[in-house]
Amino acid sequence: MEKIHIRYSSGAVDHYFGPAFDRLLSLCDWENLFIITDKNISRLYRKQLERYRVIEIEPGEMFKNQQTADKVILSLIELGADRQSFIIGLGGGVVTDLTGYVASIYKRGVKFGFVPTSLLAMVDAAMGGKNGVDVGLYKNMVGTFRHPDWIIIDPFFLHTLPDEEWSNGFAEIIKHAVIHDEFHFAELESFELTEFKKQKDLINSMIHRSVSIKTGITSNDEFEKGERKLLNFGHTIGHAIENKYNLSHGHAISIGMVAEALLSTRMAGLSQQDFERLEQLLEKFNLPVNFNFDVDDIWKLLLADKKIEGDEISIVLLKSIGEPMIRNVPLRELRTSLQQLNANK
Numbered sequence: 001m002e003k004i005h006i007r008y009s010s011g012a013v014d015h016y017f018g019p020a021f022d023r024l025l026s027l028c029d030w031e032n033l034f035i036i037t038d039k040n041i042s043r044l045y046r047k048q049l050e051r052y053r054v055i056e057i058e059p060g061e062m063f064k065n066q067q068t069a070d071k072v073i074l075s076l077i078e079l080g081a082d083r084q085s086f087i088i089g090l091g092g093g094v095v096t097d098l099t100g101y102v103a104s105i106y107k108r109g110v111k112f113g114f115v116p117t118s119l120l121a122m123v124d125a126a127m128g129g130k131n132g133v134d135v136g137l138y139k140n141m142v143g144t145f146r147h148p149d150w151i152i153i154d155p156f157f158l159h160t161l162p163d164e165e166w167s168n169g170f171a172e173i174i175k176h177a178v179i180h181d182e183f184h185f186a187e188l189e190s191f192e193l194t195e196f197k198k199q200k201d202l203i204n205s206m207i208h209r210s211v212s213i214k215t216g217i218t219s220n221d222e223f224e225k226g227e228r229k230l231l232n233f234g235h236t237i238g239h240a241i242e243n244k245y246n247l248s249h250g251h252a253i254s255i256g257m258v259a260e261a262l263l264s265t266r267m268a269g270l271s272q273q274d275f276e277r278l279e280q281l282l283e284k285f286n287l288p289v290n291f292n293f294d295v296d297d298i299w300k301l302l303l304a305d306k307k308i309e310g311d312e313i314s315i316v317l318l319k320s321i322g323e324p325m326i327r328n329v330p331l332r333e334l335r336t337s338l339q340q341l342n343a344n345k
């Protein structure tokens with residue numbers, strides 16, 4: 001099984017690429033192991049999970065909150081989990097974010113590992129050490145920076161992934177390409193979603209590429225002092241609309257990327273041609289490029305953004321595909337791009 005060791009200033013993470021269930025038993029002592037997963041995964045993988053102690057959560061972003069974290073913590077107490085226990089988050093980004101958070105605070109911290117099962121979690125959510133939960137409509141308002149001991153990326157799980165979740169995963173893959181690598185972007189332009197679903201080698205190499213972009217950036221700048229901010233492209237507006245309109249993360253980020261690219265055409269010299277390339281690529285992967293929302297409602301949520309200082313926000317803009325920049329932008333410009341997005345039909 002392929003293994004990559006990633007060093008962060010606060011610790012190291014082993015990434016394994018290959019069959020997860022074969023690997024689990026050699027990585028941890030199963031007598032003191034607890035798996036957190038959601039009800040969709042536990043139903044689909046019931047047989048493989050038979051021998052483990054499993055704590056199930058309800059699927060979906062609306063359950064990524066403190067109430068679910070408390071329920072999981074109570075289950076851990078009832079099952080006798082102690083400070084030597086090991087916790088595995090097996091699932092999409094909701095499960096990995098919540099598991100990392102619970103493991104970071106349970107008895108002041110226990111060891112944990114991730115087995116991401118959605119494409120989005122394989123290429124993004126499981127890596128980088130950010131864990132947390134939402135508070136009401138506010139995304140990831142509470143959380144920790146803490147890395148798992150290891151992550152097993154096993155594309156086998158993708159055979160049960162619903163079509164919409166494939167698209168959601170490609171939202172983050174496209175984001176990685178657009179902020180980092182014009183060649184990677186052009187490669188995505190040259191394939192159809194159905195080709196990625198059918199050709200294992202193709203999707204495996206895309207996952208590897210995206211993982212290396214995310215781990216490269218987060219290991220250089222673990223605590224988001226500089227370069228890591230680039231990963232927030234599309235997320236300022238994306239996070240503001242996601243919970244308010246009950247959108248999937250990938251859909252929200254897709255709309256957010258279009259809005260922030262519109263802002264880039266006005267403030268960073270992004271060409272109309274590059275803007276259209278981004279829109280077309282998102283559409284090709286069945287992702288939305290516009291959305292009708294109430295600007296005042298979204299504005300209230302945006303004002304809670306951690307990146308606002310005074311009347312400016314630090315935001316990622318594109319000079320061109322593959323060439324991002326971080327700029328302080330007046331809040332009124334951000335509001336204009338929201339209005340433009342509503343009109344972008």
Ligand SMILES: NC(=O)c1ccc[n+]([C@@H]2O[C@H](COP(=O)([O-])OP(=O)(O)OC[C@H]3O[C@@H](n4cnc5c(N)ncnc54)[C@H](O)[C@@H]3O)[C@@H](O)[C@H]2O)c1
Binds near residue numbers: 041059091093127249
């Ligand atoms: N921590 C980070 O750095 C980071 C980065 C990006 C996203 N995120 C977070 O990740 C979350 C989104 O992740 P997501 O898109 O995986 O959402 P998710 O966890 O809600 O999973 C989406 C759906 O797919 C189902 N699913 C997952 N794997 C499956 C499989 N193999 N077969 C069948 N069904 C499967 C889940 O049950 C769920 O219904 C958001 O909360 C977002 O904030 C975190």
